[in-house]
Structure formats: structure tokens, C-alpha cells
Amino acid sequence: MSRKYYVCTGCALLCDDIEVETDNDVVTTVHAACRKGVARMKGCSNPMECTVGGEKADIDSAISMAATILRDAKNPLIFGHGNSSSEAQKKSIGLAKKIGAYIDDTSSFCQGPIIEAILQDKLKTCTLDDIRHKADVIIFWGADPSNSHPRHLSRYSYFPRGQERQRGWEEDRTAITIDIRRSETADICGDTRFYQIPMGGDAEFMEALVSALSNKVPKTSFDFDKKRILELGNVLKKAKFGVICVGLGLVYSLEQLEPLFTLMNKLNEVSSFHLMPMVGQYNMRGFNQNLFVETGYINRLKFNAETGETEHGNNYSVVEVLRDMSVDAALIIGSDPLSSLPLSIARYLAEIPLITIDPCNNLTATRSTVTIPCALGGVESGGTAVRMDGVEIELKKIIETNNPSDEEILTRITEAM
Template identity: 85%
Template sequence: MSEYYVCTGCALLCDDIEVDIEGNKVATVHAACRKGVARMKGCSDPMECTVDGEKAEVDTAISKAAEILSDAKNPLIFGHGNSSSEAQKRSIALAKKTGAYIDDTSSFCQGPIVEAILQDKIKTCTLDDVRHKADVIIFWGADPSNSHPRHLSRYSYFPRGKERQRGWEEDRTAITIDVRKSDTAVISGDNRFYQIPMGGDAEFMDALVSALSGKVPKTSYGFDVKRILELSGVLKKAKFGVICVGLGLVYSLEELEPLFKLMNKLNEVSDFNLIPMVGQYNMRGFNHDLFEETGYINRVKFNPETGEAEHGAEQSVVEALRNRSVDAALIIGSDPLSSLPLSVSRYLAEIPLITIDPCQNLTATRSTVTIPCALGGVEAGGTAIRMDGVEIEMKKIVDTDKLSDEEILTRITEAI
């Protein structure tokens, strides 16, 4: 019998992956998308263990990392989206012990959506519910054809679910709302693609709420009122609808109130759920873990004396770096020098920096200490939280002499 593995290429965490192993390496990957194949075959440029730019033993690097964090008054711990939940919990414990800032990429992407779900402000469902029940799927500011290549084929549009036996041909309607005609919009079709101007999402939502309320919507962006009324008719008839929220929508909204209003109205006239299109395989896991520990999903600073969590904009990685509030940083499974604005990230190059990652990246090249870790879901097992909030168990596929990120964080914590 074939053994199936979990792909950590994105937050879909597809669990039907088969692999061929040659020489203790993943040689061939079956069923995964192009992103998953690249992830599971490992790093093209593995990271080396270094201290001050020179090759070092792991024990030496761990001791130096512990020394840096011990000497810092306000360290930062950032990343986590590509770490197992077990490693994330170790990271939170380390932050609590050192009085550190701790944050992740959700601080400036899907965080507000995940937080609203955890606070029961937005109705949600699982991807399995979508596969088996959904007849209307809205991709809003999202292009899963490229960001999550198996989303449409495995869960949302093409599958034949228990209550959707006729699949996309007759049983499902895909709708795309975006600023451009994406590949997903092409699949939805011209009659189900609604192009809106940048920043027009909130007004489109208000117009749609009016239409769902039986009113003729008024818009300043010049939306086609007839098409909005037609869209509201489709949504009213939905037996089980889902909105897949992408970064295009998140970045457009200054606050989530328009989305709350739309979801409330949709659930007055139909049955609608929302799922955030999370990118990194365990970003949502970090949100869940920190929420369980502190009541917050990100942007936390631990008080070194009391262990209490302070939370707010000032505790975000962006503001902490912009204000030069931190004096050392540990980066795990992330590359902020490549992803954050230069005006913010350049300060990282001026302070002692520790990077834990399987692969070499720009941040690692400027780090005082680099510690290579096992690749999650391939060289190390553990658990992760899928984009819909479901916990998934990951099995190790091949052996490695590298420590897992959980083990590295545990040893750093013990050394402090």
C-alpha cells in the first residue's frame, strides 16, 4: 500500500502526496503542484552553520545565539510561518523568557481575518465542507490558480463532493472579484468576473449589501448596478457559499467592518462562510498558538519581569524595527530583508541577527549566527494548522543529521 505524506508548499497542506526516495532524498513527487514539488525536493541552496561569517559547529552556534538573546534588552523573534506548531510553542516560550517582541507575517497580511475568526466574529468552515457542500465560491482578491494551485481541483470548484456530485459543470458557481483578470477569473468566466478598481472593495461590498437588502445600490465608482443585482440574486440562492479571502481584499480594507456587514447580510438571506487564503504552511498555526497563550494572534511584547503580554501596533515587527526598539533579532523560517520594505528592514543589518532556516536567504547572509534546521514535513515531522483551522499531522519522509527547528529553539532556551 502506498504511503501518503503532507505537502508543506502552502497552507492547503495536501495530505495525498506520494514520493519516490533515492539515496535518502526525495527524487520524485506525485500529486503535488509545482510549488509542492519544489518544496518537498528540498533547498537548492542549503544554509550552513556559521558564527560571525565562519563555519561553526551547531553547539557553538546555539551557544552564541543564546548569548546574543541573553545580552539583548529588547530582542525580536520573527517568522514562524514555515515552522511546525511544536517549534512555534517553543518560540513563544523563548520570547516569554527573554522579554522579547514576537511577531509573524500575519501582522501585515491575513492576521485581521484569522483574528476575527478566532474571536467568532466571522462564520467559517473547513475545506472539506467546501468540497462536499459548496455551490457558490467567491474568490475575492485571490488567485489560487497561482498561489494555491490545487485549491480549485482538490477542494473548491472542480471536485465532485457528497452533495455536489455533478461538480463544476452543474453544481458549482465560481465568482471572482478582483482588480485584474487573473487566471482564476478566466476559469470563473466573463459573466462571473467582477473587476473593481484598486481600493474599491469596501464600496463594492456596500453596494452588494444594498442589493441583498432589496435596494438599488448607489456607487461612486460607476459599478454596473444591473450586474450587482444579478450577483445578489446568485448569492441569495446559494445553499452553501464560501468567500475565499486573498491579500487583494485584505490590503484594500482599512478596517473589516464592511466585510462584517456583508457576511451578516449574506447569512440573513443564505448560508455563507469565509476562509482566509493563507500562504505559508503554518502561519495560521502561529496565530492559534499565540492566541491560546496570550489572547492575541501577533504583535506581542512580553514583559521580562512579569511575563505578561503587551499588544498593539507598537509591538509589530514593522514598528519595532522602524522605531529601532529592538537590539537583537532571531528570524525563523522567514526572510525579512527580502520581504519587508528597505526603510524598515535595513535596521536588521545593524543589530546582532540569528537565522534558523533550512535554506540560504538574504537575511542569512547578514546574520551573526546561522543555524540550518531540518525541512518541515520532509526531514522533520510535527503538526500544523491548515488555512481553514484544521490541525494536520506531518510525518518525516527522509532522515537528516540536522536538528529540527523545535530542537534548536529548545536548546537555545535551555542555554539562556
């Protein structure tokens, strides 16, 4: 009998080797997934209810009210998307175009600049499978996959015996952590391969590393041991297939990406280095790619309903439009911005009419005029999603639910407009 494998939607690794046991349309056991993945696939203990104005409602009334809110809004915002299938994301983009909405996703305040640079061919990248089979020097920079992407090291970057890395971590791979704190990942890399830099010191450390790779004396204002930087430079020079896994620690520390471009260019003069964005939500990259195909931008847009043209830029980011109080209603899909945004910004969001589509109850839902429960992606509904490395993965439905998929809900809202 052939075994059935499913995809975990716990993070953007989209591990596709998951086996499950079910009973009466409930996932009871999950095999192979990490702690976070098991929790995701088993579903939450407090599912969201279908409500209008805080009272239980049927889905038809909720969709009708959602359409009314969006129709009445002059400057609606559609936000979320990281936990939605690509099919739902495309519906959302279509809806934003139709009603002239602002549209954004969580990449706007996390991995967005890195994904954008990759899609614009400004940074050399590779697939996770390339890392598993070929990578010999792996840098975790401002990233702690032991917590954020627990199977990254075991499935791809450090422990596996890849096609060209048969001796695995013991002999064939060198893992390095550059971070401002000793993370669990830094512990795995070991004392000699952990480079602890001060807060905000990433750009300067990059410059010093470029000096070391150029056979110059590496200097930092925080007086980092020059010998250790030179030694690191030598390891990187000898790499046959190097990777920098970029975490949020690095993204937030860099005011602009120039130091990273300079380092990557230098690394590719002396050896071969690739960059992997450590994307969190399972289909954030999918949203960036889908919007990029449609508009040439990955996020931070406002559509003109009449012309279909777009305005784009920092001023159209979810953070700026909420801080400026430019939006007067919001549709939130698979996200909890009241939890993930700074409170001072989220407070305004809580004051305007909100519609939340999500499988689970969350803070944003508690402040929403309309809540519509949807099927849990990759468990109760299928579709496609894009892994952190840009590879498209098919999600299979495991169990039945009465809740429609987010794609279906968005289709119905669009039709009701």
C-alpha cells in the first residue's frame, strides 16, 4: 500500500513528508512535523465563529455585511495573505483592484525587501533542495531556525546527507551563526562558529567581512577580534556552495540593502554564495510573487478602481496607512494584525469596521464587525503555495469541514459587491 504524504503549513518550509492519522474528520496524530507544525495541523482549540456585529450569523449574512462595509468604504485596506493559498491571494488581488483598495501583507514589515531583491534578480538564490544536496558553508545571519523553522537544519541545511554532502554535518558542512544573541541555532554551530555582534552592528560587520575577503585588515567600531573575521573570511572563500540564510534580525538591522549586495558580490567573486530568505508564514512569498506578476510590485499598493492603475511605495505600507489613518475599513485574511503590529498603530485598526477571515479566533476577530471562519489551508482545503525558496507546492485537503475555503469566501464577497 502506498503511503500518503501531506504538506505542513506551519511555516514557509512547507515540509511535504507529513503523515497523519485522522478520526471522524479530526487530525489526531501528525508524523514527522515539528512541534509548531503538529499544532498547526491539529487545528486550534478556539475556532472562529461566523458573526455580524458580535452576534452569531449565517455565512450569507456575513458575506452580505462584508460587501456592504467594503462598498461603503472610501479607502478600504485588504491585508494578511501569508496564510492563504495562492488561489485565495489572486482573488484578493482581484477584489482590491475592483474596489480600489490598499493591499499589503506581512512582508511589508519583515522579509519584503529581500524577496523583492530576489525577484528583481539583484541577489543570487537557490532552492532548499540545492542546500540539502550541495551546501557546504551555511550562515544563519540574524536567524534562529531552531525556533522559527525547526526542520530547516535537519531537512536541508546542516544534518542531512545530501547528494554531494554524504558526510553530513560531521565533515561536509560548516554552519555559522552571526547574531546579537546566542540563540539555540548558535549553540548548534558551536563557540568557534558563533559570531556575536552588537545590536545594529550587522552592516559594519558585513563591511569588515568584505575587507577580510579582499585581504585587507577588517576593522569595526566595536573592535571585533580581527583574527576571527579573517578566519571567517577564509572559511567563506573556500566554500564550494555557500548560503546565507537571512533572518529578521538582519532585515531589521539594515537600513538599506547595499551592504548585503556588496557582501554578496564580493562573496561571488571569491567563491559561490546564495541567499535564502527565512520566510515565516507559509505562503507569504506566494503573495509577493502573485502581486509581482500582476503589478510589478510585491506589496504596499493602492489600486485605482476606475483605471486599474497602482500607486506604490512606503506610504502605501500597512504601517504607514494605519498611522496616517488613511483607511476607513479593512478586510483581514489569515492574519492577526492587532497582535503583530505595534499597539500604537493597531489601536487605529481596532476603531474602523473590520472583516476577519480566519479558521481561528484571534485578537483582530474580537474587534471585527464581521468574522467569517474559513477552512484551514493544507488540512481542510487544498490549493497551491510558494515555499521560501520560490518552489511551488501543492497542498492537499486531509479532512472535510463545513467551512468554505478563503478562496471561496473571497469569491463570494467579490460577487456580492
